[in-house]
Amino acid sequence: MQRIAPIKLAARVTGLFQTVHPDSFETTAVPALTLGFGGIGGDRHGGFTRRTGGREPWYPRGTEIRNERQVSLLSPADLARIASGMDVAEIRPEWIGGNLLIEGIADFTLLPARSCLFFAGGVTIRIDGLNVPCRFSGRAVASHYPDREGLDLAFVKAAKDLRGLVGWVEKPGVIAEGEALEVRVPEQWIYRA
Amino acid sequence: MQRIAPIKLAARVTGLFQTVHPDSFETTAVPALTLGFGGIGGDRHGGFTRRTGGREPWYPRGTEIRNERQVSLLSPADLARIASGMDVAEIRPEWIGGNLLIEGIADFTLLPARSCLFFAGGVTIRIDGLNVPCRFSGRAVASHYPDREGLDLAFVKAAKDLRGLVGWVEKPGVIAEGEALEVRVPEQWIYRA
Numbered sequence: 001m002q003r004i005a006p007i008k009l010a011a012r013v014t015g016l017f018q019t020v021h022p023d024s025f026e027t028t029a030v031p032a033l034t035l036g037f038g039g040i041g042g043d044r045h046g047g048f049t050r051r052t053g054g055r056e057p058w059y060p061r062g063t064e065i066r067n068e069r070q071v072s073l074l075s076p077a078d079l080a081r082i083a084s085g086m087d088v089a090e091i092r093p094e095w096i097g098g099n100l101l102i103e104g105i106a107d108f109t110l111l112p113a114r115s116c117l118f119f120a121g122g123v124t125i126r127i128d129g130l131n132v133p134c135r136f137s138g139r140a141v142a143s144h145y146p147d148r149e150g151l152d153l154a155f156v157k158a159a160k161d162l163r164g165l166v167g168w169v170e171k172p173g174v175i176a177e178g179e180a181l182e183v184r185v186p187e188q189w190i191y192r193a
Numbered sequence: 194m195q196r197i198a199p200i201k202l203a204a205r206v207t208g209l210f211q212t213v214h215p216d217s218f219e220t221t222a223v224p225a226l227t228l229g230f231g232g233i234g235g236d237r238h239g240g241f242t243r244r245t246g247g248r249e250p251w252y253p254r255g256t257e258i259r260n261e262r263q264v265s266l267l268s269p270a271d272l273a274r275i276a277s278g279m280d281v282a283e284i285r286p287e288w289i290g291g292n293l294l295i296e297g298i299a300d301f302t303l304l305p306a307r308s309c310l311f312f313a314g315g316v317t318i319r320i321d322g323l324n325v326p327c328r329f330s331g332r333a334v335a336s337h338y339p340d341r342e343g344l345d346l347a348f349v350k351a352a353k354d355l356r357g358l359v360g361w362v363e364k365p366g367v368i369a370e371g372e373a374l375e376v377r378v379p380e381q382w383i384y385r386a
Contacts, residue, residue, distance in 0.1 A: 113307035170258045
């Protein structure tokens with residue numbers, strides 16, 4: 001069995017965002033994010049637990065489960081590739097509920113589960129895994145290009161493997177814009193039954 | 194890039210254990226485990242958060258982090274291979290703080306991070322990943338074979354990739370001995386920087 005040794009990568013925070021109103025899906029740029037064990041205070045996706053939705057069709061809608069999706073992490077390069085694939089000028093992180101824009105990691109969205117992001121200021125975010133693009137985000141993107149039709153579904157297709165990661169707060173604190181971070185990718189292998 | 198499609202596997206609970214006294218590392222067989230969002234009630238490894246130790250040398254010892262290690266899951270086949278490698282009669286799950294004995298999954302310890310265990314009774318455990326054998330567990334095993342020397346280090350070596358998994362409670366409830374479960378292994382790939 002092939003084993004890939006752990007990897008350390010250097011990256012930088014180039015944008016921070018949070019939902020200002022809990023009933024709004026879109027996020028707004030902020031100079032710093034304050035993170036607790038429950039995620040971003042006041043953010044729509046905060047909380048120790050969350051309610052399930054369409055992503056978890058095996059649960060009745062609204063089932064309370066532990067929240068492994070406290071923060072949404074995006075990469076400028078991946079967003080640019082989505083925009084290119086949809087033939088639009090840009091995809092703003094705010095439109096799809098992004099919380100952190102992380103620059104400097106190739107194929108950011110493909111970082112494996114259990115990767116850890118150690119921020120210079122002391123916060124640690126543990127990666128649950130890649131975020132599967134949904135039509136809800138697609139509609140949010142589409143609303144910014146009212147002259148184009150079908151962008152909701154185009155986003156779902158174009159954003160596959162590019163829609164960033166979700167994760168949870170392992171160690172609370174404050175992350176500031178421009179902050180450096182180290183990504184630690186754990187040992188990797190392929191499990192075969 | 195090679196992508197391995199998600200896999201579903203059938204398994205069964207053949208043992209349940211918890212620490213009876215929070216200051217004891219060893220677990221005791223119980224007919225059922227009651228799991229909350231904080232893990233096993235009263236168990237040494239329960240809690241929404243935990244204090245770091247030797248596994249996390251990058252943190253000052255005792256740092257409070259989110260608890261991704263609420264439960265320890267072991268496989269009878271993997272334990273038998275450890276025992277064989279150490280030339281001892283058996284390794285009991287209780288000795289190394291195991292909480293669930295899961296039968297029927299080949300190479301159980303190598304199940305990837307983000308795998309989900311859906312128990313027939315409604316509990317879901319999300320896998321953080323494999324548990325790295327430590328000398329602390331090795332000493333616990335060694336104490337059961339007082340006539341043999343060096344078993345603490347022998348365990349650390351023999352238990353690599355066989356010491357089971359750690360995970361956390363996604364959906365609370367009760368797990369009973371003999372209960373069936375389905376393991377859902379997510380899509381897999383190798384990330385290369």
